[in-house]
Structure formats: C-alpha cells, structure tokens
Amino acid sequence: MNALEIxxxxxxxxxxxTGRKGTTQDINDVVAKVIAAEFPDTSSDLxxxxxxxVNDILSKDEHFRLRKIDPVNITGLDIxxxxxxxxxCERVNPAALYVDPAYQRQIGARGLRQIRKIVEAWDWNKFKPPICAYAVHDGVTVLKVLDGQHTAIAAASHPEVDFIPIMIVEASATSQQAAAFVGQNTERLQVTPLQLHQSSLVARDLDAMTIDLVCQQAGVTVLRHPGAGGAAxxxxxxxxxxxxxxxNKRGNTQSREILEVLAKAGFAPILKDQIKAVELLLTSEEYSTVLKSDDLVAAIRGTWIAxxxxxxxxxxxxxxxxWRSLAIVWNRKCKKSRSTSFKTMRAA
Known part of the structure; x- marks a missing residue:
C-alpha cells in the first residue's frame, strides 16, 4: 500500500x-491503535x-478545525x-488545606474508592485545581477547600506530589463559602441534592430555609445523607x-399538611411517591372533599409494604x-375505613 491508500x-x-463525532484526541487515539494493529511492519517514512x-484532510473538516473563542450575543441580558x-492562583501543599463539614460531606467508601483511583492513575493533564478560600480557624488563617476535596486528598496521598495549583476566591465567611460551593456544584451530577441543600442552608438561602422551616413544622427531618442501606x-x-x-407548587401551608400526614403515619423514610400520593389525595377535587387528614393517617399507618x-x-x-396507584390504594382504604365506622355507628 502507498501513503494515500494507508x-x-x-x-x-x-x-x-468515532462516527466523526469524537474530539481531535479521540481521532488521534484511534489512528494510533489502527497503525499499531494493521501496520506494525510498515516503514516510519511511509x-x-x-x-x-490524514492531518491535511482533517484540517479541512469543519469539525476538527481550530476555533477562536468569540463572544456571543448578549443583547437583552441583565448583567x-x-x-x-x-x-x-497559588501552589500549595495539599496536606495544608482544610475541609469544612458545615457544607462538605464526609468521605465515604465510594469517595475513598474514587480517591484511590485518582492516586493510582494520577494525570496532570486531567488535573483540575481545587477551589479554595481563606478562613480563620483557631486564630490561624487557613485555606478551606470549597470544591475539589477528593482531588486535594488524592494529591496529599500521592508520594510524588508535593504541591498543587489551587484557585483562591473571595469568601471569608462560612455562609459565603457555602454559597460558593453551591455555585461551583449546581450543575455537577456527583454532588447530591442533599449536600447542595445543606450548603444552601449554611449560605442562608431563602428557598432552603423555607424548606427547612416547613419540614420542621411538619415533623419531618431532612437527612444530610442517606443512611446505610437506606435505613431511616x-x-x-x-x-x-x-x-x-x-x-413551590402548593405553598407552605398545604405542603406542611401533606408532609405532616406522612410524618404522623411513621414512614421511614418518607419517599417521593408517598409525597405525591398524599398531595393528590389532599388537593384534588376528586378526593379532598371527602377525605380528612386524620383518616388518611389512620388508614396508611403500619401497612406500607402491603x-x-x-x-x-x-x-x-x-x-x-x-404515586397515582398508591393514592388510589390509600383512598380505597380510607373508604373502607369510613364504611366500617358508619356501620358501627348505625349498629350502636
């Protein structure tokens, strides 16, 4: 084969x-593997x-052409x-960094596995500098990690990594640091909604404080993280x-009444489908006109598995x-309970 055929x-x-949808690095990786597999004895010159x-052809492909960063149209934005x-940006010893448990979760088994993987396959090309902020701890100025504690711990654990670059932002108070953490992690899937909620509470976010207040009034406790094996x-x-x-949909008062039913019924834990089922029963015209909260509590207490x-x-x-099927099941139980009570009253 000549060069053109190759x-x-x-x-x-x-x-x-790749379907021509990969990045330039993807293309390069595939080409290298194909050369190693199909042309092991071909001369290097050829x-x-x-x-x-190949590079000349790809350079003419719009998908792989180098693009300049251009600003987008911002007309109409309130900036x-x-x-x-x-x-x-600074270079620091990762072991000198701190983590605040007020808004950062503890490292569990899954996090430990992730850290070990980072250490084992350390790659500076994939390194993302942790986001940090200055704070005072026991009268000493320290750097707290707002985002990237797994990376920082992995760096501190690696025997050949003494210093890492970090990015330092302005956030002196714990509430500001929590707000910065939320800002850094809102779009990241690996940060749980529970952790973001806890951070938002520390940051004095109004929506998070409203949720906390409604739950307290209803006798519901929002866990900081799921219990082992889902225990609650x-x-x-x-x-x-x-x-x-x-x-957001029902307001504070109705939401408290709905959550209160589930708390009084003793559900452990209270689940999304249970919340939506009770919401339907207590707010829809079909059910709410004849169904009372106390009757619902009595009907659903202690029979969750069935x-x-x-x-x-x-x-x-x-x-x-x-959740809709669950609402129907619970409504039927309430009807049966009302029917039994009515017959008992008539017999009396």
Missing part, C-alpha cells in the same frame, strides 16, 4: 469507530507521509457587576427535590405512575 484506510477505520495526508474580585427513622427523608417541588405491593401491581396493570 491514509484512506486510517480515515475509514476512524470514521467507523507512515509519516500517510499521517501528513450584574461581579461582587468579588477575580480568583488568584420515622419522619426522616432524603426526598429533598420532591419537597422543594411540593412547596400498600406498596398493591400499588405496584396496579401501576403495572394500568400503566400508571406508582
């Missing part, structure tokens, strides 16, 4: 494996010529002046997103959401 083969194989052809100055005590919950959505099984069967048969 180049065509490389491009064809690359297209098959391969070099083939690669020139605020930045409250803080731009971050500064009556009235505890990790369904922070469901509660936030409920308050009720869940019945709701699952109904949801499967009718292709309904589980």
């Amino acid at each position: 180049a065509k083969f490389l491009l064809d194989e690359t297209g098959k494996k 391969l070099r010529e083939a690669m020139w052809i 605020d002046t930045p409250e803080n100055g731009e971050p500064i 005590k009556p009235g505890q919950t990790v369904a922070i997103n469901a509660i936030a959505a409920l308050i 009720d869940l099984d019945a709701a699952k069967q109904m949801a499967l048969a009718q292709k309904w959401p589980l």
Whole structure:
C-alpha cells in the first residue's frame, strides 16, 4: 500500500469507530491503535507521509478545525457587576488545606474508592485545581477547600506530589463559602441534592430555609445523607427535590399538611411517591372533599409494604405512575375505613 491508500484506510477505520463525532484526541487515539494493529511492519517514512495526508484532510473538516473563542450575543441580558474580585492562583501543599463539614460531606467508601483511583492513575493533564478560600480557624488563617476535596486528598496521598495549583476566591465567611460551593456544584451530577441543600442552608438561602422551616413544622427531618442501606427513622427523608417541588407548587401551608400526614403515619423514610400520593389525595377535587387528614393517617399507618405491593401491581396493570396507584390504594382504604365506622355507628 502507498501513503494515500494507508491514509484512506486510517480515515475509514476512524470514521467507523468515532462516527466523526469524537474530539481531535479521540481521532488521534484511534489512528494510533489502527497503525499499531494493521501496520506494525510498515516503514516510519511511509507512515509519516500517510499521517501528513490524514492531518491535511482533517484540517479541512469543519469539525476538527481550530476555533477562536468569540463572544456571543448578549443583547437583552441583565448583567450584574461581579461582587468579588477575580480568583488568584497559588501552589500549595495539599496536606495544608482544610475541609469544612458545615457544607462538605464526609468521605465515604465510594469517595475513598474514587480517591484511590485518582492516586493510582494520577494525570496532570486531567488535573483540575481545587477551589479554595481563606478562613480563620483557631486564630490561624487557613485555606478551606470549597470544591475539589477528593482531588486535594488524592494529591496529599500521592508520594510524588508535593504541591498543587489551587484557585483562591473571595469568601471569608462560612455562609459565603457555602454559597460558593453551591455555585461551583449546581450543575455537577456527583454532588447530591442533599449536600447542595445543606450548603444552601449554611449560605442562608431563602428557598432552603423555607424548606427547612416547613419540614420542621411538619415533623419531618431532612437527612444530610442517606443512611446505610437506606435505613431511616420515622419522619426522616432524603426526598429533598420532591419537597422543594411540593412547596413551590402548593405553598407552605398545604405542603406542611401533606408532609405532616406522612410524618404522623411513621414512614421511614418518607419517599417521593408517598409525597405525591398524599398531595393528590389532599388537593384534588376528586378526593379532598371527602377525605380528612386524620383518616388518611389512620388508614396508611403500619401497612406500607402491603400498600406498596398493591400499588405496584396496579401501576403495572394500568400503566400508571406508582404515586397515582398508591393514592388510589390509600383512598380505597380510607373508604373502607369510613364504611366500617358508619356501620358501627348505625349498629350502636
């Protein structure tokens, strides 16, 4: 094969494996693997010529052409002046950094595995500087990690890493640091809604404080993290997103009444489908006009496993959401309870 034929083969194989949707690095990785597998004995001069052809073709492909950073149209945006100055960058000993448990979760088994993987496959090309802020601890100025504690711990654990670059932002108070943490992690999947809620509470976020107040009034406790194996005590919950959505839709008073039913019924933990089921029963015209909160509490207390099984069967048969099926199961139990009470009264 000549250089042109080799180049065509490389491009064809690359297209098959990436669909021409990968990054330039993806393309380079595939080309290297194809060369190693298909052309182990081909002369380096011929391969070099083939690669020139490949690079020339890719350079004309819009997908792989180097792009300049251009500003977007910002017409109509209400742009605020930045409250803080731009971050500064420093090199520090990672073992000299601190973590504040007020808004940072403890490292569990999963986090430890992640740290060990980072240490084992340390790669400066993949390194992201932790975000830190100055704070006073026991009368001494220290640097707290707002985001990137796994990276910092991995660096401190690595025998060949003595210093790492960090980015330092202005956030002296704990509430500011928590707010900065929320800002850094709102779009990151690995940070849980529970952790963001806790950080928002520390930052005195109004929405988070409202959720906390409504839950306290209803006798519900929002856990900082799920218990081992999902274990929980009556009235505890990790369904922070469901509660936030409920308050946003129904307001504080109705939301408190809905959550109070589940707390009084002793659910452990209180789940999203339970919240949505009670919401339907206490707010829809179909059910709320004849159903009382106390009757619902009495009907659903202590029978969760059986009720869940019945709701699952109904949801499967009718292709309904589980929460809707659960509401129907609980409404039927309330009807049966009312019917029994009425017969007892008539007999008396």
